[in-house]
Amino acid sequence: MSVNKLKYFFAVDTRYVLKKLMILMFPYTHQDWEVRYHRDTPLTPRQDVNAPDLYIPTMAFITYILLAGMALGIQKRFSPEVLGLCASTALVWIIIEVLVMLLSLYLLTVHSDLSTFDLIAYSGYKYVGMIFTVLSGLLFGNDGYYVALVWSSCALMFFIVRSLKMKILPSISSDSMGMGSNAKPQLRLYITVATAVFQPIIIYWLTSHLVR
């Protein structure tokens, strides 16, 4: 966990951020999900739109907290402690999700190059969906909230499955003799699907109390 590794995740520019937000909200037309490499090191987000970054999750997290404060203020339920509580709840959920992902990847000996920061990045992309959901819930009431919830859940599930499929699921399993690799692709598929299914649950959990 060095500063250099962290700098890689913040090497973004405007074009990348706009394209990534578009992909997060509408991933169905994106064709090529492969993370491109340059002599064994992954390309920075400035050069490759599929690379995970930490700028969008950080900004989305802070925006979500501010939006939560604003939503509670509109409903006259605001107090400074609630803001801190909301922030720490969301942070704890990220930590729990990253720990569970790390544990399951370790237990199933998935030799992928997903580092902790990558998992934090993928786990933080859901805040973009949450912001969209809360905004439409505030603007359009309960119906708008549920429509936006379904839309961002589907988009996020598609995005997570397509992105993690490249990294976790084996493309060519030619190393073992075929003995242990029967259960592995199934379990790896379960991890990917479970991660995807967890996203709408947590989006609903963290936003429903803001849009009453």
Add this chain to the structure above:
Amino acid sequence: MAFTLYTLIQTAILCTNAIAVLHEERFLSRIGWGVDQGVGGFGDDPGVKAQTLNLIRSVRTVMRVPLIIVNSACIVLLLLFG
């Protein structure tokens, strides 16, 4: 379910304590989770069971002394501040 960071720390301490109190010869060997059953498969991919047993053994070895310190600190703090 409103979490605070303090809840997370509490959960982590409780879970680590739970793993640390699993006795090797009274319990783990009895149910077939001993250290000798951990290394089973050859080749480069140990199974899920071998990985879990490895994890339990590593946690118990590594966290024994820090847990003593952290538990004592928790006891003192809880006695002082309720």
